[in-house]
Amino acid sequence: GLAAVAVPSSASAAPPATERQVTDIVPVPVEAKADPSASFRLTPGTVIRAGRGTGDVAAYLRELLKPATGYPLPVLPASAGLPAISLELGKADPRVGDEGYQLTVAKSGVRLRANTAAGLFEGVQSLRQLLPSEIESKTVRQRSWTIAGGTVLDYPRFGYRSAMLDVARHFFAPDQVKQYIDRIAQYKINTLHLHLSDDQGWRIEIKSWPRLATEGGKTAAYGDPGGYYTQAQYRDLVAYAASRHITVVPEIDMPGHTNAAQATYAELNCDGVAVPPRTDIEVGYSSLCIGSPTTYRFVEDVIRELAAITPGKYLHLGGDEAHSTSDADYRTFYEQVAPLAAKYGKLITGWHEIVKSEPPASAIPQYWDQGGPDADVTAAAERGNKFLMSPSNHAYLDMKYDASTPLGQDWAGLVEVRDAYDWDPADLVPGVGEQSVAGVEAPLWTETLRTADDLEYMAFPRLPGIAEIGWSPQASRSWDSYRARLAKQATRWEQQGIGFYRSPQVDWP
Numbered sequence: 041g042l043a044a045v046a047v048p049s050s051a052s053a054a055p056p057a058t059e060r061q062v063t064d065i066v067p068v069p070v071e072a073k074a075d076p077s078a079s080f081r082l083t084p085g086t087v088i089r090a091g092r093g094t095g096d097v098a099a100y101l102r103e104l105l106k107p108a109t110g111y112p113l114p115v116l117p118a119s120a121g122l123p124a125i126s127l128e129l130g131k132a133d134p135r136v137g138d139e140g141y142q143l144t145v146a147k148s149g150v151r152l153r154a155n156t157a158a159g160l161f162e163g164v165q166s167l168r169q170l171l172p173s174e175i176e177s178k179t180v181r182q183r184s185w186t187i188a189g190g191t192v193l194d195y196p197r198f199g200y201r202s203a204m205l206d207v208a209r210h211f212f213a214p215d216q217v218k219q220y221i222d223r224i225a226q227y228k229i230n231t232l233h234l235h236l237s238d239d240q241g242w243r244i245e246i247k248s249w250p251r252l253a254t255e256g257g258k259t260a261a262y263g264d265p266g267g268y269y270t271q272a273q274y275r276d277l278v279a280y281a282a283s284r285h286i287t288v289v290p291e292i293d294m295p296g297h298t299n300a301a302q303a304t305y306a307e308l309n310c311d312g313v314a315v316p317p318r319t320d321i322e323v324g325y326s327s328l329c330i331g332s333p334t335t336y337r338f339v340e341d342v343i344r345e346l347a348a349i350t351p352g353k354y355l356h357l358g359g360d361e362a363h364s365t366s367d368a369d370y371r372t373f374y375e376q377v378a379p380l381a382a383k384y385g386k387l388i389t390g391w392h393e394i395v396k397s398e399p400p401a402s403a404i405p406q407y408w409d410q411g412g413p414d415a416d417v418t419a420a421a422e423r424g425n426k427f428l429m430s431p432s433n434h435a436y437l438d439m440k441y442d443a444s445t446p447l448g449q450d451w452a453g454l455v456e457v458r459d460a461y462d463w464d465p466a467d468l469v470p471g472v473g474e475q476s477v478a479g480v481e482a483p484l485w486t487e488t489l490r491t492a493d494d495l496e497y498m499a500f501p502r503l504p505g506i507a508e509i510g511w512s513p514q515a516s517r518s519w520d521s522y523r524a525r526l527a528k529q530a531t532r533w534e535q536q537g538i539g540f541y542r543s544p545q546v547d548w549p
């Protein structure tokens with residue numbers, strides 16, 4: 041009855057909803073063995089022992105643990121013989137690969153091993169979930185700080201685990217993007233796709249076409265204020281992301297979604313007349329002028345400048361919803377443009393429509409449809425392309441949760457927490473199996489989203505689900521396990537100030 045539910049029983053064997061074990065980590069680890077008798081207690085005397093090459097992760101860990109504990113947590117060389125969290129490179133089980141880690145939490149100390157700094161960083165994200173939620177507080181909390189005991193051996197299913205932020209429909213300032221980077225990093229996302237241009241606004245400084253940003257950046261959806269990143273600000277964002285082991289993939293959408301550019305530079309239109317700026321949320325009406333040499337001079341300038349400030353391997357060349365470009369023109373366009381990325385040392389990604397232009401096998405098309413047979417997609421997989429999977433009916437964070445969600449859209453359906461979690465990227469499109477999947481992405485389109493709070497309400501709690509799909513073995517995942525583990529994340533989000541959607545599908549504490 042109700043009373044039995046409402047009255048907590050002190051005799052109950054079940055731990056309180058907020059108490060954590062290594063088996064509770066999101067994304068669920070490949071192997072985790074809890075040992076409740078082996079918890080490690082952080083004290084004012086605890087040190088961080090940093091092996092060779094682990095200094096940056098050690099400093100990051102210290103910054104993570106210091107605010108709430110108030111402990112000094114000095115970073116010392118590997119030899120110091122004090123109770124410690126030890127970070128070690130190159131001593132891990134070979135199975136952990138490039139991004140995995142091994143974690144041992146015992147009474148006497150914590151040992152985190154990996155083959156790379158990226159692996160250590162992902163291990164730190166697991167480690168932080170083994171502390172009480174108050175560890176996420178930005179101010180000192182007086183309490184005991186134990187790290188749940190046990191061992192973990194962990195590595196990702198896919199190397200490409202991405203989140204997209206649309207800064208074109210609404211602009212988000214660098215500090216807001218940095219906050220989003222911190223949000224996604226804790227779930228082992230390693231790529232941030234920035235959607236930098238669209239019909240409603242252009243968001244990155246291009247020195248050879250300066251008015252793109254200063255004029256084309258002024259607008260945003262629904263007439264809201266725009267904005268843009270200078271190249272210096274963009275570089276700083278890229279560096280911040282890198283400090284969280286996240287690679288930025290910048291997108292310039294083309295040959296459609298280009299109204300902001302074509303409203304700014306008349307010569308980007310076939311008739312040489314600038315189109316009026318638009319801030320409505322229609323899609324599919326704009327197209328660059330495919331037969332004009334000016335178009336390719338423009339695209340090459342943009343690609344050259346963007347490549348120069350982007351250390352990652354990939355540029356995203358858009359390609360979606362080019363409803364105002366004929367199929368022949370679409371093909372012509374990418375046959376000229378894909379080699380430009382190569383000329384400036386970059387590989388390409390693009391929305392999955394680019395498969396129609398038969399891009400090189402190194403290209404990673406991003407699948408955004410809703411699963412089922414697709415001959416062009418299957419043919420590309422047969423040619424060797426690997427896909428980034430972001431099916432709109434599962435992975436789109438801008439879809440409403442249910443009919444009453446105040447924000448978002450619903451053209452791909454309503455996407456509740458279970459819909460976002462309960463799918464397998466290797467089982468969506470015939471012929472696109474495990475070997476043809478590069479990874480997954482959770483896109484966040486922002487037509488209806490204006491503030492950081494809006495972003496967080498749509499991303500949480502769905503984003504951790506997409507992250508788990510990208511990281512954890514399919515065979516280790518289940519909705520029942522996930523919903524229980526997800527519930528235990530809520531108190532962490534409260535500490536972090538994330539106003540998440542309290543889905544009725546999850547028994548929140």
Ligand code: TNX
Nearest residue numbers: 323360361391408438449485
């Ligand atoms: C479709 S799916 C788009 C975007 C919109 C989004 C809104 C895709 C590649 N393009 O232009 O922002 O729907 O949900």
